[in-house]
Amino acid sequence: MRDTFVATTTALLEEDPRTAIVLADISADAFLPAMRRHPDRVLNVGIREQLMAGVAGGLALTGMRPFLHSYAPFLVDRAYEQLKLDLGHQDAGAVLVSIGASYDASGAGYTHQSPGDVELLDTLEGWTVHVPGHPDEVPALLRAAARTDDRVYVRLSSQENTRAYDTGPALQVVRPGWAGAPVVVAVGPMLDPVLAATDGLDVTVAYTLTPRPLDTAGLRRLVSRDVVLVEPYLSGTSSRQVADALRDIPHRSLHLGVGRTEIRHYGTPADHARTHGLDPASLRASITGFLDPRV
């Protein structure tokens, strides 16, 4: 996904003079050709994430469209107040493109992981959040973001689904169950594990790569009673949105995602998925246990 991001934004630099890239050393090598060609619009501020966000605010106030990029914990967690004030409070926009996600850097440890990035942005106003599940979904998201002045977060990950889906904002049904069947919503790269986990179960599997704003109208149309959210960041991050969407409909909900306890082991992303109960077998156990507590 990172390569697709570099290629798409490099093309945007050619096509749209408003485009600017702001880096804090991460991925700087990949942008070297673009930097040579557009030295005024590809800016590497060094290992200075607060400045990266401040620079983005300043660029946006002059009419530019800045794309910021780093590991999620440095881009969002570390620069949270800059995102709040240098963008939001100024009524300015930018496109944040992160890598690392919750545990891509499983071997690097907790310092390089951001399971809470989406929840942090939920405390701020007006952020659109994209969580693509496949590299081929990335260009359309970035190009759409380039055409607005909105605040947009694109959460890239090395965890990928085997195929790309439509990049529109609507919840899309990937595998329908019978009418009234429980709905399992998978966000971004959680789709393949969810499809494997629910194989043979009478559930409707829906997919979104745009959890913010959540397609609440689509959710209301799909859900009869039972809904399960499976998100690749902190579990329960979307619980408020789901509760709001179904506020006047009797429903049961289960929220699965990254656990809220710091995991103090290394290993592979698959190891971390198992620890958080996000591998297909664990997901299946959680989902079937919720749908039929007698099982």
Add this chain to the structure above:
Amino acid sequence: MTVTATIEHMLTRITGDEKHSPSANSTLDVLWVLYDRILRITPETVDDPDRDRFLLSKGHGPAAYYAVLAAKGFIPEEWLDGLGTRMNHLGGHPDRVLVPGVEVGTGSLGHGLGLAVGTVLGLRAQGFVDSRVFVLLGDAELDEGSNHEAIAYAAATKLPLTAIVIDNQSATHGWPGGIAARFPGFTTAIVDGRDHRAIELALADRDRDRPHLVVAAV
């Protein structure tokens, strides 16, 4: 009324007091010189893309800022009454969305310099190389680490911005060796923050290939 009397009148109207707080007073002369003699900006050009920019990083004690904006016609003088009340656009810290002529909303310290760096870069990328960018900080505000990210980057990349530090010796632990020593790579001027002619000369000075620092001691 003289210029000074006008501003004094405005300040009194804001604070309802003949005596003004030190944080409001410390910036008054620099702000007046900026808006009266330096900045290429008027109430008619607040949205021009190539206007000069002034960013008040130190959003505390904005009474002097509001007074100057009113004196120069950016905001109605009536706004100076009832500062911080429900129906007034002028509050304890300035909000760019509410106040014409205010480039950035500040209050939390350590945000203006980074925004100023981005503003310089945005102007340059669009070819507005004659537009100047000024950012005003307090000496205590320099305690915030975010400033030092911006200072180092501006110096390393030779960005033509002008940082103004109002030095009223308010930093808890001080800045041994002086403020200017914290801005390596900047051209610097240290002036009496009440001397309009000295302030004007220091602010008018510019080097297109280096950032500039004016320390205004008050």
